[in-house]
Every structure is written in C-alpha cells, then in structure tokens.
Amino acid sequence: xxxxxxxxxxxxxxxxxxxxxxxxxxxxxxxxxxxxxxxxxxxxxxxxxxxxxxxxxxxxxxxxxxxxxxxxxxxxxxxxxxxxxxxxxxxxxxxxxxxxxxxxxxxxxxxxxxxxxxxxxxxxxxxxxxxxxxxxxxxxxxxxxxxxxxxxxxxxxxxxxxxxxxxxxxxxxxxxxxxxxxxxxxxxxxxxxxxxxxxxxxxxxxxxxxxxxxxxxxxxxxxxxxxxxxxxxxxxxxxxxxxxxxxxxxxxxxxxxxxxxxxxxxxxxxxxxxxxxxxxxxxxxxxxxxxxxxxxxxxxxxxxxxxxxxxxxxxxxxxxxxxxxxxxxxxxxxxxxxxxxxxxxxxxxxxxxxxxxxxxxxxxxxxxxxxxxxxxxxxxxxxxxxxxxxxxxxxxxxxxxxxxxxxxxxxxxxxxxxxxxxxxxxxxxxxxxxxxxxxxxxxxxxxxxxxxxxxxxxxxxxxxxxxxxxxxxxxxxxxxxxxxxxxxxxxxxxxxxxxxxxxxxxxxxxxxxxxxxxxxxxxxxxxxxxxxxxxxxxxxxxxxxxxxxxxxxxxxxxxx
Ligand code: NAD
Numbered sequence: 384x385x386x387x388x389x390x391x392x393x394x395x396x397x398x399x400x401x402x403x404x405x406x407x408x409x410x411x412x413x414x415x416x417x418x419x420x421x422x423x424x425x426x427x428x429x430x431x432x433x434x435x436x437x438x439x440x441x442x443x444x445x446x447x448x449x450x451x452x453x454x455x456x457x458x459x460x461x462x463x464x465x466x467x468x469x470x471x472x473x474x475x476x477x478x479x480x481x482x483x484x485x486x487x488x489x490x491x492x493x494x495x496x497x498x499x500x501x502x503x504x505x506x507x508x509x510x511x512x513x514x515x516x517x518x519x520x521x522x523x524x525x526x527x528x529x530x531x532x533x534x535x536x537x538x539x540x541x542x543x544x545x546x547x548x549x550x551x552x553x554x555x556x557x558x559x560x561x562x563x564x565x566x567x568x569x570x571x572x573x574x575x576x577x578x579x580x581x582x583x584x585x586x587x588x589x590x591x592x593x594x595x596x597x598x599x600x601x602x603x604x605x606x607x608x609x610x611x612x613x614x615x616x617x618x619x620x621x622x623x624x625x626x627x628x629x630x631x632x633x634x635x636x637x638x639x640x641x642x643x644x645x646x647x648x649x650x651x652x653x654x655x656x657x658x659x660x661x662x663x664x665x666x667x668x669x670x671x672x673x674x675x676x677x678x679x680x681x682x683x684x685x686x687x688x689x690x691x692x693x694x695x696x697x698x699x700x701x702x703x704x705x706x707x708x709x710x711x712x713x714x715x716x717x718x719x720x721x722x723x724x725x726x727x728x729x730x731x732x733x734x735x736x737x738x739x740x741x742x743x744x745x746x747x748x749x750x751x752x753x754x755x756x757x758x759x760x761x762x763x764x765x766x767x768x769x770x771x772x773x774x775x776x777x778x779x780x781x782x783x784x785x786x787x788x789x790x791x792x793x794x795x796x797x798x799x800x801x802x803x804x805x806x807x808x809x810x811x812x813x814x815x816x817x818x819x820x821x822x823x824x825x826x827x828x829x830x831x832x833x834x835x836x837x838x839x840x841x842x843x844x845x846x847x848x849x850x851x852x853x854x855x856x857x858x859x860x861x862x863x864x865x866x867x868x869x870x871x872x873x874x875x876x877x878x879x880x881x882x883x884x885x886x887x888x889x890x891x892x893x894x895x896x897x898x899x900x901x902x903x904x905x906x907x908x909x910x911x912x913x914x915x916x917x918x919x920x921x922x923x924x925x926x927x928x929x930x931x932x933x934x935x936x937x938x939x940x941x942x943x
Pocket of ligand 1: 430438439440441518531534559560561562563564565566582583584585588628629630631650651652653654655659660661662663667688709710711712830877878879880
C-alpha cells in the first residue's frame with residue numbers, strides 16, 4: 384500500500400493486536416512493536432481508545448489516526464536491519480542500521496527547556512507538532528492496570544511496614560481517582576489486608592474497575608460508604624469501596640464529620656489540570672463540555688478545587704493520617720493554587736528508594752501468543768528459578784489469583800540487577816523450546832531507578848541534591864539502544880506533567896533465537912545497571928554496596 388492510499392481515520396472496528404505465532408511483519412521485533420502498539424489501543428486496555436488515549440490523562444500511543452496507520456504500515460514493511468524513527472507519535476524516517484540495533488526509536492514530547500511548559504506544549508500540540516506520550520503509552524508497553532498494581536501493592540505494603548506493623552488490617556485508606564493507574568489502588572489496599580475508600584467522579588471508570596474486579600463495591604452515598612468501611616475496619620476484614628463523587632467535596636465532608644482516616648493519598652490526574660482533574664460542582668460530562676468550551680474558566684475552577692482538596696488532605700494529616708504523594712504532582716498544583724506551608728513526602732523517598740538502589744523496579748512481560756497459559760508458564764518458571772524469594776513467590780501467586788488480564792496476557796513483578804537478565808534468558812528458553820506458543824516481550828515502567836529524572840517523584844530529595852539532573856535518563860536510553868533493545872524511547876513529562884520529568888523506556892523481545900538471548904542478557908544488565916550507577920553516584924551506601932557486590936565498573940564512585 385502506498386502512503387497516499389493508507390487510511391487516515393479511526394478504524395470502524397476497535398483495535399485488537401493479532402494473536403498466535405504467525406508473523407504479519409518481517410521479523411519478531413517488528414511484529415512485537417506492532418502488537419504492543421495495537422494492544423495499547425485495545426478498548427480493554429486503553430482508557431479512551433477512540434482518542435488514542437491509553438491512560439494518565441491524555442497519554443497517547445500515536446499522534447493522530449493518520450500517524451497510527453502510517454506507523455502500522457511502516458512496521459509491516461520494516462526490514463530486520465532497519466530502524467524506524469517515531470517523533471512524538473508520528474513515524475518520520477526509516478534508516479538502514481544493523482541486526483542488533485533497535486527496530487524502533489521513539490522521542491515523545493521533548494521540548495527545549497525554556498519552552499518546556501504546558502502552555503507551549505498545548506500550542507504545539509494544537510498545531511499537530513507533538514504528542515503527550517505519558518510513560519508506557521507512547522512507548523508501547525502499557526499492560527493495563529496490572530502495570531501499576533505491584534508498585535501500588537509494594538508502596539502500601541511499605542507504608543504498612545513503616546507505620547502499622549506490617550499490615551493495613553483495621554486501617555482505612557482514603558484516595559481518589561480510579562483511572563488507568565489509580566484503578567490499582569483498591570486491589571493493592573485489600574492485598575495488604577486493609578479497607579479503602581476511593582472517590583471517582585466518572586461513573587464509567589467505576590464500572591470498569593468493578594468489571595475487572597479491582598474494586599469490591601460501589602455506591603453514590605457517602606453515608607453508605609462510611610458505614611461499610613467502619614464495619615469492615617472494626618471486623619478486620621478487607622474491603623475496597625468506590626464512591627461516585629468529587630474528591631474536593633467528599634474529602635472536605637469527611638474532615639467535617641471527623642472520620643478517622645489512617646492513610647491518605649491521591650491518584651487523580653492532577654499533573655494535567657485541564658485534562659485530568661475535574662473541578663467540584665461538575666459531572667464528568669459537564670467537565671468535558673467546559674474543558675473544550677472555556678478552558679480558561681475550567682482551569683480557574685480546577686485550581687480552586689485542587690486547593691480545597693489539598694486543604695482537606697492536610698487536615699486529615701493533622702488529625703493523624705499518614706499522607707504521601709503518589710506521583711501525580713498534586714503538591715505542585717496545590718501550590719500554584721495558593722496552598723503553601725505544607726510538607727509531605729513523595730512515595731519514592733518515603734518507601735521505594737532502597738529498592739531503586741538495588742536496580743529494582745517494575746519489570747513486565749507480555750505473551751504475544753495471546754494465550755494466558757503462556758503467562759502461567761512464565762509464572763511457574765520464575766517461581767521455580769527464584770523459589771527462595773518468598774516475597775516474589777507470594778506476589779506471583781496472588782497475581783495469578785487476583786489479576787484479570789486486559790488485552791494481551793501480561794505479568795509484572797519487581798526484579799533487580801542480575802535477576803532480570805536471568806528471567807530474560809529463562810523466557811527466551813521457554814520460547815526456544817516451544818513451551819510457550821510465541822515470543823515474549825520484556826519491558827518495564829518508567830517508574831524506574833536508572834531512567835528517570837523527576838524531581839517531584841522518582842528523583843525527589845536525592846542524597847546529593849541531583850534531583851533535576853536529566854543526563855541520567857538520556858544515558859540510560861543511549862546505553863540500552865547500544866546494547867540492542869528492540870525499541871527505546873525518551874520522553875518528557877510522564878507522570879508529573881510537562882516541565883517536570885525526563886525519562887526513558889526500553890522493550891526487548893525474547894523470540895527464542897541465540898541472538899535474542901545475547902541481546903536480552905546485555906540489555907537486562909545495562910538497564911538495571913544504570914539504576915545502581917545513578918544511585919551510587921548520588922552517594923547511597925546501599926547502591927555503592929550493590930555495585931561492589933555485582934562487580935559494576937563505576938569510575939565516578941569509590942567502591943569499598
Ligand atoms: P487517569 O487520567 O486514567 O485517571 C484519573 C482519574 O481521576 C479519572 O478517572 C478521573 O475521572 C478522576 N478524577 C479527576 N478529578 C477528580 C476529582 N476531582 N475527584 C474525583 N475523581 C477525579 O490517570 P491514571 O492513569 O489513573 O493516573 C493517575 C495519576 O497518577 C496521573 O497523574 C499519573 O501521571 C500518575 N501516575 C502515577 C504513577 C505511580 O507510579 N504512582 C505511575 C504513572 C502515573
């Protein structure tokens with residue numbers, strides 16, 4: 384098909400990635416990129432596939448439908464020694480490289496720093512020149528809400544460990560936002576044995592989480608929600624409740640009633656006030672109308688609400704709740720709205736950084752066959768290989784029991800340096816021996832130790848003050864491309880919004896060949912290795928020790 388004869392509009396039928404072991408491209412790395420792009424837009428996976436939005440406010444997989452069709456056609460014709468370049472969701476070039484080079488290189492929403500803010504971004508976006516790629520939306524490795532589930536489970540688990548003797552039993556967690564990421568919160572709280580109340584303004588999002596069994600019950604009534612929560616808390620039972628309402632209003636009412644809340648956080652898309660945060664007094668539909676009709680007024684009202692929302696969370700903190708930021712930049716937006724004189728940590732310095740020092744983070748993989756049995760085979764292989772790691776085995780068993788797949792079957796778990804390369808080789812072997820029916824793609828989130836500069840999140844309060852130094856994610860991307868990842872991406876603004884982060888992604892395909900085994904061994908070593916390097920360089924003793932233990936060569940660090 385010539386590019387002029389390609390479709391330019393949204394497909395009539397919803398998108399679903401091909402399944403099975405037959406290729407529609409000229410090699411598995413290209414096929415994997417194609418299936419993962421399509422999987423990101425599968426209606427079971429994407430929050431708003433019709434608008435190409437995968438998750439996280441307006442995080443997209445392709446810039447426009449025309450660009451989407453061109454990417455698909457490019458991947459189908461791409462040779463195994465060529466590399467496709469994608470500029471903010473639009474394919475712009477194909478160059479001859481070599482067999483071990485990435486098949487796709489992606490840059491999303493990058494702006495020259497002095498132009499790196501939402502107003503400039505919106506202007507360029509309106510002119511069709513850029514796209515917001517969030518994290519795994521524009522890097523084609525989103526796997527639905529499971530993608531954040533283990534991180535959320537670990538975060539609430541670490542919070543329970545630090546403040547409540549290891550369990551959330553008998554504790555009430557209050558949060559808001561049941562979107563692509565936020566939807567993991569209810570299940571993560573009940574997996575930690577607690578009770579959770581989650582405020583969500585969009586009824587459809589609530590329905591979706593109920594359907595996927597991420598939340599237990601839903602109601603329109605605060606009285607009913609609090610009644611259920613109190614009963615479960617008293618009995619030490621687990622329960623997650625979705626409450627249809629606006630967080631600014633509901634949280635304020637909870638404060639007024641003097642309800643005892645043990646933990647409070649937030650997962651509305653406050654990083655993008657225009658697209659992701661609904662002002663009080665409006666339904667989701669009314670908000671959509673005001674957003675397009677009068678964006679200025681929308682922003683003024685959203686700011687007033689975020690201020691009210693923040694004041695309520697701070698009041699709950701004063702009354703004894705543990706308050707932490709869960710990576711949506713609401714602290715900055717509340718400051719912009721005039722709420723000052725507060726201080727509470729982000730979840731990374733509060734709970735996650737010790738794991739980052741070991742190069743640990745959310746490692747994920749997807750069965751391109753589409754057969755859930757292939758994921759169960761990988762689960763079994765990992766449980767066998769890491770049988771001494773009780774935490775991991777418990778997680779994989781819980782995930783098998785509780786996680787409903789969205790789109791292509793996938794799994795996530797936190798693994799660090801050394802173990803990731805081992806897992807990659809195990810998966811490649813499963814493909815080579817035919818124990819799984821088609822190749823497996825291996826990637827990770829951008830909530831990661833070595834590939835992110837995000838001063839309000841992953842790199843908040845770094846020991847050496849290097850929070851905003853963004854050389855690290857660029858080095859991570861360059862190194863992973865050199866090591867032979869199948870696709871590599873660099874992004875601006877994921878998680879916390881334009882102006883607040885630079886980060887990189889990578890995906891590598893296990894297609895069962897010896898070449899893939901070598902690439903996997905290299906990439907799954909360089910990638911977590913940069914996490915240890917970044918934290919050792921910042922002076923974390925745990926990372927310095929990990930570097931020594933693993934024999935990393937770090938000329939910038941004096942190893943013990
Ligand atoms: P999303 O846009 O899919 O969902 C946000 C939800 O919040 C929507 O369902 C929306 O209806 C709801 N909402 C907005 N304003 C509300 C209000 N005032 N009251 C009640 N509900 C309201 O976003 P997502 O993918 O769930 O991500 C949530 C946030 O978390 C984003 O800011 C994202 O960047 C950030 N994030 C965090 C992590 C992490 O590791 N913690 C990872 C990725 C993204």
